Amino acid sequence: MKGKGCAVCAGADIDTDLVIAGRYLRTKDHKVWVAHVFEDLDPSLASRLDGAVIVAGKNFGCGSSREQAAIAIRESGVVAVVAPSFARIFFRNAINIGLPLIECDITCHEGSPVTFDLTEGWVETGGVKYPTRPLSKRMQEILAAGGLVNYWRTHG
Amino acid sequence: MSTLSERILQGTAGEYVDRKVNRAYVHDGTGVLTLEAWKSMGARGIRDATDLHVIFDHIVPANNSTTATLQHELRDFACGSFFRFSDIGGGICHQLMSEGVVMPNEIVVGADSHTCTLGAFGAFATGVGATDMAAIWMTGETWFRVPESIGIHLSGTFTGAAEAKDLALTYVSRLGMDGASYQSLEFIGDGTGVIPMDDRLTLCNLAVETGAKTGMFYADEITVHYLAATGQRVQKQEPEPCTYAREIGFDLADIIPVIAVPPRVDTVKPVSDLVGLPLDQVFAGTCTNGRYSDLARFARIVKGRKVAVRTIVVPASRAVLEKAIETGVLTDIVRAGCSIGTPGCGPCLGSHMGVLGEGEVCLSTANRNFRNRMGVGGEIYLSSVATAAASALEGEITEPEVT
Numbered sequence: 125m126k127g128k129g130c131a132v133c134a135g136a137d138i139d140t141d142l143v144i145a146g147r148y149l150r151t152k153d154h155k156v157w158v159a160h161v162f163e164d165l166d167p168s169l170a171s172r173l174d175g176a177v178i179v180a181g182k183n184f185g186c187g188s189s190r191e192q193a194a195i196a197i198r199e200s201g202v203v204a205v206v207a208p209s210f211a212r213i214f215f216r217n218a219i220n221i222g223l224p225l226i227e228c229d230i231t232c233h234e235g236s237p238v239t240f241d242l243t244e245g246w247v248e249t250g251g252v253k254y255p256t257r258p259l260s261k262r263m264q265e266i267l268a269a270g271g272l273v274n275y276w277r278t279h280g
Numbered sequence: 281m282s283t284l285s286e287r288i289l290q291g292t293a294g295e296y297v298d299r300k301v302n303r304a305y306v307h308d309g310t311g312v313l314t315l316e317a318w319k320s321m322g323a324r325g326i327r328d329a330t331d332l333h334v335i336f337d338h339i340v341p342a343n344n345s346t347t348a349t350l351q352h353e354l355r356d357f358a359c360g361s362f363f364r365f366s367d368i369g370g371g372i373c374h375q376l377m378s379e380g381v382v383m384p385n386e387i388v389v390g391a392d393s394h395t396c397t398l399g400a401f402g403a404f405a406t407g408v409g410a411t412d413m414a415a416i417w418m419t420g421e422t423w424f425r426v427p428e429s430i431g432i433h434l435s436g437t438f439t440g441a442a443e444a445k446d447l448a449l450t451y452v453s454r455l456g457m458d459g460a461s462y463q464s465l466e467f468i469g470d471g472t473g474v475i476p477m478d479d480r481l482t483l484c485n486l487a488v489e490t491g492a493k494t495g496m497f498y499a500d501e502i503t504v505h506y507l508a509a510t511g512q513r514v515q516k517q518e519p520e521p522c523t524y525a526r527e528i529g530f531d532l533a534d535i536i537p538v539i540a541v542p543p544r545v546d547t548v549k550p551v552s553d554l555v556g557l558p559l560d561q562v563f564a565g566t567c568t569n570g571r572y573s574d575l576a577r578f579a580r581i582v583k584g585r586k587v588a589v590r591t592i593v594v595p596a597s598r599a600v601l602e603k604a605i606e607t608g609v610l611t612d613i614v615r616a617g618c619s620i621g622t623p624g625c626g627p628c629l630g631s632h633m634g635v636l637g638e639g640e641v642c643l644s645t646a647n648r649n650f651r652n653r654m655g656v657g658g659e660i661y662l663s664s665v666a667t668a669a670a671s672a673l674e675g676e677i678t679e680p681e682v683t
């Protein structure tokens with residue numbers, strides 16, 4: 125699975141409350157989450173997410189299990205998130221809804237192109253090619269299906 | 281030889297395994313999305329071999345008609361299916377599962393990050409998201425990466441005004457917000473033998489704040505006795521020598537009252553460093569510290585006096601509330617001027633019943649102090665029950681007295 129986008133840099137330990145605040149959760153309307161994504165972190169971020177690769181610091185997605193965080197990021201047009209590490213519930217959620225995550229510690233250049241190949245296991249930006257930590261076989265299958273819902277539609 | 285996680289998941293650290301889930305639960309927050317995902321998967325049935333629960337605790341009672349409509353749909357679904365359903369006022373999902381439901385050696389999955397609380401029973405209990413849970417409803421199983429474990433050796437006994445929450449915040453500070461990512465915490469050593477079940481639940485509750493998959497105690501005499509009181513007969517788990525990824529130790533006698541300073545749970549300072557900080561609200565409750573022993577400790581401190589700041593106390597469950605009524609603990613709390621909330625999560629997640637205003641400061645017994653969590657522009661300091669009660673009486677951060 126290949127992809128590319130423009131880097132949007134973000135910090136370390138970004139919790140899912142900061143991705144989408146609790147006050148916006150009581151709806152099934154995904155547009156509400158897109159409208160308020162990262163609002164409490166940096167209200168200017170939302171307008172830069174379409175076609176972006178978020179390059180974050182360690183422990184991205186820590187805190188609450190709210191899957192709305194991963195959905196809000198994906199539906200804002202984010203192509204992938206790159207971080208040295210992810211909180212484990214967010215990790216599962218993102219793969220389950222078809223948002224590629226790349227475990228890798230890379231230098232972020234705001235707005236610069238980021239290209240990646242999950243199958244071959246690399247990400248490239250700023251002229252540097254980094255090897256990435258591979259996803260498990262199961263996670264690759266889920267991601268290739270476009271998420272766990274589609275995975276189960278085609279399995280069993 | 282295996283860690284407790286390896287023993288229950290029947291695998292070796294690092295290995296991916298598919299395992300049947302003994303119990304699975306959602307709440308009104310995550311249940312709505314789970315139901316949507318389950319329908320999208322084709323609504324192909326519910327695997328009733330798993331003990332399934334739907335528990336309303338996050339916004340109880342509903343705060344507006346949008347929430348009420350979402351809850352109405354989930355309630356109708358849960359009542360017409362294989363689920364055990366707990367409506368508003370029953371209590372917090374983790375608490376209800378701790379009242380004689382979860383047993384040692386079980387695999388328990390909840391659609392809430394603080395599911396790790398139930399590792400206190402020697403179960404493997406961890407949080408997942410809504411889509412994972414939908415697949416568990418359908419198949420009764422899920423995949424796990426068997427975690428490496430960090431051994432947390434406890435020795436001695438608490439002294440002074442220190443309590444389990446102070447140890448919890450201290451270990452979060454020591455490990456950091458991602459210090460145990462993808463790993464589990466196993467509490468071991470002689471010190472565990474003096475820690476009652478309520479406090480074990482508090483200690484396991486904070487595990488996820490270090491990134492851990494779960495926190496665990498071996499089931500021992502205390503576990504057996506606690507569950508016997510709920511009518512459940514279980515066996516002890518005997519620890520065996522095993523390899524931990526890392527080991528850290530705490531002498532309980534060294535633990536002092538501490539506070540986590542916003543906006544990070546791992547920024548922890550002695551209460552003495554923060555004495556005099558003015559408060560706008562005190563909140564006692566949640567899956568961390570809303571159990572009967574917590575309310576009783578709170579009541580002992582405020583009994584016969586008046587709080588100096590608005591104070592919200594929310595019992596973790598109906599059983600906790602009933603016992604607090606029967607013993608007079610609730611009367612002491614109400615007479616001290618506190619407001620009582622419906623058993624549930626209360627204002628912890630900033631949705632209702634105690635949301636903070638811009639610039640307001642809250643001292644809370646909960647587990648998260650993230651930016652804006654309890655209201656835009658509000659700040660959350662996290663403490664023990666004793667520190668919260670002592671501070672409520674003064675209207676500012678106050679060191680708890682040694683009782």
